Amino acid sequence: MGRKADLLIVTALAIVTPAQAADRQNISIAPARLGEAVVALGRQTGVSIGMSDQSLAGIATPAVTGRLSVEGALRRLLRGSGATARRIDATTWRIVRARPAPRPTTPAPVPAAPLPDQPAADIIVTASKRDTPLPRYAGMVEALDSNLFSSGEASGGTATLLARVASLSSTHAGAGRNKLFIRAIADSGVAGPTQATTGQYLGDMRLNYAAPDPDLKLYDVGRVEILEGPQGTLYGAGSLGGIIRIMPNAPNLGEFGGQVSAGLSATQHGDPGGDLSATINLPIVAERIALRVVGYGVQDSGYIDDVSRDLNDVNRARTYGGRAALRFAPDENWTIDINGVYQHIEGRDAQYATQSLGRLQRASSVAQPYFSDYLLGNIRIERQWDTLRFVSSTGFVHHDLAESYDATQQDGPPSLFRQRNDVEIFSTENRLVRDLDNGLGWILGASYLQSRSKLRRTLTSYGTAPLQPQVIPGVPMFGGGMPATATGVRNSVKEATLFGEASFEPVKGLIATVGGRLTNSRLSGEALDPIAALSSADLARAEAQADRSETIFLPSFALLTDAITDITLYARYQQGFRPGGLAVDDQRVRRFQNDRASTVEIGFRKGVPGRDTIAISGNLAYTDWRNIQADVTDRIGLPTTANIGDGRIYTAEARMVVRPVARLTLDGSIIYNDSRLTQPAQFLRALSYGGRSLTLPNVANLGGRLAFDYRAPLGDAMRLHLSGSARYVGKSQLGVGPILGRTQGDYIDTSLSASVTRGPVQMSLSLTNLLDSDGNRFSLGTPFDLSSDYYTPLRPRTLRIGIDFAF
Known part of the structure; x- marks a missing residue:
């Protein structure tokens, strides 16, 4: 399933006759994360299992095998996790926290990368606003999970996305002043008052309108989804390209x-x-x-020399900023998030050169x-x-x-x-x-x-x-x-x-x-x-x-x-x-x-x-x-x-x-x-x-x-x-x-x-x-x-x- 900033709902489809809670069945689940384990359990038993706290999905779970009831299998999966399973009806269960989760003995990187032999979960297209499984999404989508980004790539911001997605392109005028295009929906490379052809969002909040890409850095990002457009029905104006x-x-x-x-x-x-x-x-x-608070500072080195002013490496750029998020969950059904972002980019000079003067040189x-x-x-x-x-x-x-x-x-x-x-x-x-x-x-x-x-x-x-x-x-x-x-x-x-x-x-x-x-x-x-x-x-x-x-x-x-x-x-x-x-x-x-x-x-x-x-x-x-x-x-x-x-x-x-x-x-x-x-x-x-x-x-x-x-x-x-x-x-x-x-x-x-x-x-x-x-x-x-x-x-x-x- 993967971690998501949205509310995580794990729904397993019945592929056999739904089992009663006390029925015993042959169950075989490999060591995994809780999000993947409950999907596997749902598929094997035909029950529906939901979670209202997305942070539970990353809890490591042991192997569970044998002839067990759904309740018994859940009890084994959740042992020592600080979570418990509540029965809603004969075929529906909900996992909630029973007490604060114990701190792991060995800290893991944030966000934790899955182990190589861990079974992978289905991809859910959350940008569809309906948590659509990828096999049932009608369109082209790129889903980049957090384990794909190193801290060095996070510091690159949008440049990291450009390197990973063939259908995404940019004007490359400089960090914070680029126009982004998806597929071939591109109007021009000049910066004017038109609305962007590509909509950009942080969660559910729109980032841009009549301005270039703000180029937010990708530190502590769980996922990036790129949907090809138009996306007018769900996202309205400015989503021609996606x-x-x-x-x-x-x-x-x-x-x-x-x-x-x-x-x-x-x-x-x-x-x-x-x-x-x-x-x-x-x-x-x-x-x-x-x-949750994130702070960062990045200096991108200059490499363009201005021969007219006798200056070297003039196009240095500096970025600093951060995010803060406060989450309030009064109960398992309500989630309130307050988010703030600030970022400042300062470029010392333009980053273009003149071919006739030689490599990486210009005269301004x-x-x-x-x-x-x-x-x-x-x-x-x-x-x-x-x-x-x-x-x-x-x-x-x-x-x-x-x-x-x-x-x-x-x-x-x-x-x-x-x-x-x-x-x-x-x-x-x-x-x-x-x-x-x-x-x-x-x-x-x-x-x-x-x-x-x-x-x-x-x-x-x-x-x-x-x-x-x-x-x-x-x-x-x-x-x-x-x-x-x-x-x-x-x-x-x-x-x-x-x-x-x-x-x-x-x-x-x-x-x-x-x-x-x-x-x-x-x-x-x-x-x-x-x-x-x-x-x-x-x-x-x-x-x-x-x-x-x-x-x-x-x-x-x-x-x-x-x-x-x-x-x-x-x-x-x-x-x-x-x-x-x-x-x-x-x-x-x-x-x-x-x-x-x-x-x-x-x-x-x-x-x-x-x-x-x-x-x-x-x-x-x-x-x-x-x-x-x-x-x-x-x-x-x-x-x-x-x-x-x-x-x-x-x-x-x-x-x-x-x-x-x-x-x-x-x-x-x-x-x-x-x-x-x-x-x-x-x-x-x-x-x-x-x-x-x-x-x-x-x-x-x-x-x-x-x-x-x-x-x-x-x-x-x-x-x-x-x-x-x-x-x-x-x-x-x-x-x-x-x-x-x-x-x-x-x-x-x-x-x-x-x-x-x-x-x-x-x-x-x-x-x-x-x-x-x-x-x-x-x-x-x-x-x-x-x-x-x-x-x-x-x-x-x-x-x-x-x-x-x-x-």
């Missing part, structure tokens, strides 16, 4: 513990780096209240620093009644992102363009869920979201004369380092939503899922600090167009069959959308409209990764994307937003996970994308020329990944873990049309890591970019110079040594 759901470890109500990790890294061609983290779990009132007139401040607060309440569950999640996000770009013109004085995006999100969702046997059930919910973003801009010249030549028409250049204000924009949206989804089995072996989301959006926008060149009439007209109310219905349908033993076949149709808003370019403030993506896909799945010897999955998808919103650049180079036309995307992907022996896992995946802008907007037709392909930007046409994972004991007291991967990222284009049509990608990224664990201590060694490949992850340097041969190189070969200590 969603990324991070589930941190929940406070443990019965056990004190924690972990400390530290690492030092050395980057070839760069300066040293390092990371430090600490986690502590503190029960305050046994079995009722517990607090000014430094281009940036920072990201991220603050989140959330309260989640859950109530359980056997198969019925109520969940309420309410929270607030404040995200402040400041960026800067070199705006120096040829033969002009050094100039710097600054852009600051201040985003606030309030959201609440309340849903009622009924989880029936094996993925059947329904969900009904209502949500409200309010987002406000303020994008402010300034332009500064460092020339000595009091007045300098204008870079942006209408924006004066004062000289002497005095900033001049350029036109900004404010956008706000208020969304009220009703949504529902139900899965039922009209005939045996065929599951139908029907859902829909009805959203009313109230949109408004206005120009901030408009320059004199913008007429009052034009501003009033644009703002009047932006103030509007829209109602959108997003349907979804899916069919799935598992009538063929160990094989799942499915077909799915779903839609997603993004609301419009206001954008500003060098001369105008204008409205951009909604866009909508509709996807039809078919796929198959055989086996479950980590459980079966061979697990294979594949998917074919077609997406019709109308009125595409994209952040583009105006003729001066300023980021702005426009509807660039209609497009279509074909996607084919496949994955195979093989376990030739219990200790070794081999993982291979491949994805092919064919994306085209079939009906370009008029302004793009004017820029284009005959024979040029208008492909959608920033997603490679071909990608793939090969990886291995090996775990084995070293004697009686130690464990060895070896892993390695190679990921190929094919060619893509920076943007749409000839101006932004530069090629990027076509590189291989590699990594290798090893760790040895003895009791509570783990020593690790990792090496990334083994081949010291230069690569080109992103072809944008500064938008004020689109003619230079800028590129964003891979981080050079980096060695990290780390130590983790659990208590």
Whole structure:
């Protein structure tokens, strides 16, 4: 089953006639964790066994064999665990804590990694909001459990997910300022006021809206699930490409513990780096209240040299932050979680280079620093009644992102363009869920979201004369380092939503899922600090167009069959959308409209990764994307937003996970994308020329990944873990049309890591970019110079040594 931040319900399906409590049966259960053991017991006896405290699932259980009653088998499994089994009816049992669990004699790392020979549990897709077993989920999903992340990988944040998931891509502008794309649903690489195409969540709380990836570090995270989109029915606006759901470890109500990790890294061609983290779990009132706190600091070393300013390793970035979670469980049916997150990222300079100057070098007139401040607060309440569950999640996000770009013109004085995006999100969702046997059930919910973003801009010249030549028409250049204000924009949206989804089995072996989301959006926008060149009439007209109310219905349908033993076949149709808003370019403030993506896909799945010897999955998808919103650049180079036309995307992907022996896992995946802008907007037709392909930007046409994972004991007291991967990222284009049509990608990224664990201590060694490949992850340097041969190189070969200590 795995640990989850959500309430854990373990439901075993009856495969024989349900047994009475006193009936004795032949039972054989291997040593495991309690979560896996009760699933095995349920399958062998036909009873249903539930747990209301997710922390119980990780308790180690002994082997249980013999002719026993259900009650006798449970008594043996729970002996010495501090938990007890309560009988609900003839075929239903619930496991609860009887007293605080005893502290283990040998501390285990947090979170504990399963032993190599431990039977694997089924994968539950919790991001479906209905705890759907993977074999009965109609769609492509990547589920990354905590035992896959080392502390070094946790310090990498989103970069770790990019290295593991072939369908996930990024703009690589820098930590905290990247745009993420799933599959081929990508609008552009320029940062503007559009809503993200990929939704990101921490548990049930939305992380982003009209801002880039906050790049939260993955310390003390129990699981990450990536669902390919659209996911409009359950997640609403901004989930065209899909969603990324991070589930941190929940406070443990019965056990004190924690972990400390530290690492030092050395980057070839760069300066040293390092990371430090600490986690502590503190029960305050046994079995009722517990607090869990995580803190961390990371320094990513610089490796870009600026020859113009005679500076080395200018692109160093520092991150510090933490999370705190307070859990209150007044009884076995209620769970209340209060969560807080803070993270600060500070980049000393941009991370792009110039190919014509030599490897890892560029020539800039000014430094281009940036920072990201991220603050989140959330309260989640859950109530359980056997198969019925109520969940309420309410929270607030404040995200402040400041960026800067070199705006120096040829033969002009050094100039710097600054852009600051201040985003606030309030959201609440309340849903009622009924989880029936094996993925059947329904969900009904209502949500409200309010987002406000303020994008402010300034332009500064460092020339000595009091007045300098204008870079942006209408924006004066004062000289002497005095900033001049350029036109900004404010956008706000208020969304009220009703949504529902139900899965039922009209005939045996065929599951139908029907859902829909009805959203009313109230949109408004206005120009901030408009320059004199913008007429009052034009501003009033644009703002009047932006103030509007829209109602959108997003349907979804899916069919799935598992009538063929160990094989799942499915077909799915779903839609997603993004609301419009206001954008500003060098001369105008204008409205951009909604866009909508509709996807039809078919796929198959055989086996479950980590459980079966061979697990294979594949998917074919077609997406019709109308009125595409994209952040583009105006003729001066300023980021702005426009509807660039209609497009279509074909996607084919496949994955195979093989376990030739219990200790070794081999993982291979491949994805092919064919994306085209079939009906370009008029302004793009004017820029284009005959024979040029208008492909959608920033997603490679071909990608793939090969990886291995090996775990084995070293004697009686130690464990060895070896892993390695190679990921190929094919060619893509920076943007749409000839101006932004530069090629990027076509590189291989590699990594290798090893760790040895003895009791509570783990020593690790990792090496990334083994081949010291230069690569080109992103072809944008500064938008004020689109003619230079800028590129964003891979981080050079980096060695990290780390130590983790659990208590």
